Amino acid sequence: MSVTLPIYLDHNATTPVDPRVLEEMLPYFTEKFGNAASRNHQFGWAAEEAVDRARAQAASLIGASSKEIIWTSGSTESNNLAIKGGAAMYEKAPRTAESGRGHIITSAIEHKAVLDPVKRLMREGFDATFLEPPADGIVRREHVEAAMREDTILVSIMWANNEMGTLNDVPEIGALCRDRGVLFHTDATQWVGKMPTDVERDNIDLLSWSGHKIYGPKGVGALYVRRRKPRVRLVAIQDGGGHERGFRSGTLNVTGIVGFGKACELCEQEMDQDRERLLALRQKLERSIHEQLDVVQINGHPERRLPQTTNISFGFVEGESLMMGMKGIAVSSGSACTSASLEPSYVLKAIGVGDELAHSSLRFGLGRITTEQEIDYTIEQVVAAVNHLRAMSPLYDMHKEGIDISKIEWSHH
Ligand SMILES: Cc1ncc(COP(=O)(O)O)c(C=O)c1O
Incomplete structure (x- = not known):
């Protein structure tokens, strides 16, 4: 079996830039270097045109219109803008000592880029509920409904969980929020580009996603902001030249945006075939591990997951x-973002x-470049390594x- 090492199975942490994306970006570093805000010469017009094209590509991927796309530096910023900007715009007024600024509903399994902005808002006078999903890891409409209050102003529930790949009831939660007139944000960083998205059908007001999870460059992202039914407004969190309709000041990262747009276009074209191929490979990985090892557990719902992600606990073995x-296999134990500490994953704990078992878990994230030979090699390596470690385990x-x-x-x- 011929495979080239190391094998990359950590696509939930980041993806390589697709060569077709890079090719599209290159001219915008050099000859087409204009500032998209320069309205009075060709250099600026060429940059603006490229940004507009990317905006259309991004909008098309999620069923939005171009005017509803705000460029950011990535999902962390998109989440901050949606949550802090949304809370500040829709806070309860007038504010009194007894009634806080408003209530926010989110979940305990969100990425830190949602949890931490919500925690900051709590220190600033907002109240929040962190829903804990059941053992299958899925946040459902009824959980959100039970937490709704008179003063609920914002709901933020991620679409696909980054550690387990589990999929929450986002369209149903969106419908509930729409009924109640509550603003609804979803962190769709792991979902968009892999699964079909339609912000109209799925009842979404605000949606975050990021270039480097969809075979685009790092440091560029987008926030979808609904413009009609209802028209959503946000308080900007960064002041300056008033770019992006005042939502996000700062000279646009034209090169990154061009790459982001191309990455969106490729995802839209190739999503269906990638999804089927990767689901088959992931199922082979899970099935083979189950057949060859005992005391293994797939974390989160067995089917309602992203096609290319699995999180497996291997009993009596330490993940690290x-x-x-x-x-030669690059995977992640816990979340890449928290693996600097050796705390067990807060998502699995929740x-x-x-x-x-949380300490004994690994996340395998397959991607566009993953081959069947790589999965076969991985199965062999996992089984051999687990057997080797268990042979030394009195427990x-x-x-x-x-x-x-x-x-x-x-x-x-
Ligand atoms: C679900 C989720 N939200 C947000 C982020 C942060 O995205 P970015 O790296 O673009 O800031 C990540 C990245 O790991 C993620 O997986």
Whole structure:
């Protein structure tokens, strides 16, 4: 079997730039270097034209109109603008000591780029509910409905979870918010470009996504802001030249935006075939691991997940040791963004996975460049590494002898 090492299976953390995207971007570094805000000469017009084209490509991918796309530096900024800008615009007035500025509903399994802006708003007088989904990891309409209050002003629920790939009831939650007249934002960073999106059908007011998760460049993202039924307004969080209809000042990253647009176009064209191919590979990976190893668990709902993501706990094996034991395979234990610390993943904890199993989990993120040979090699490596580590584990031996380890009373001397 011929594979080139290392193998990249961490596409939820970031994706490579598609060569077709790079090719589109290159002229905008050099001969087409104009500022899209320069309205009085050709250099500016060429840049503006390129930005407009990208805006149409981005809008088309999510069923929006070009005017509803605001360029940002990525999903972190899009989320901050949607949440802080939305809360400031729709806060309850007049504010009194008894009634806070308004209530926000989000979930405990969001990315930090949602959790932390909401926590900051709490310090500034807003109230918030962090929904904890059940063991299948899915946030549903009824969870949001039960948390709704008179003073709820904003709901922010991610579409696909970055650690497990589980898919929340976003269209249904959107419909609920629409009924109640509450602003609805979704962090769709892991969803858009992989799954079909239509902001009209799916009842979305604000939607964040990012270039580097869809085979575009890093440092560029977009926020969809609904313009009709209802017209959504936001308070800008960055002041300056009034670019992007005043929502986001700052000279546009023309090169990045051109890449983002092209990446959106390719996703729209190739999504269906990528999805089918990657789902088959992911299922092969899961099935083979299940057949060859015992005490493994797929975290989150077994089917309602992104086609290319799986998060697996391997009992009696430490995730970090397993990663070391697999030769030449780049995966992630916990979330890439929190793996600097060795805390078990807060996402897995929130759905009730115990510390032990959370520490033993790996996320496999397949992508456009993943081949079947790479998956076959990965299966071999995972099985060999798990067997090797378990051979050194007295706890695994006890488990095999039928001893229930959770019931053992360890003596302390
Ligand atoms: C769900 C989710 N939201 C937000 C982000 C942050 O995106 P960006 O890197 O574009 O700021 C990520 C990236 O890991 C993500 O997975």
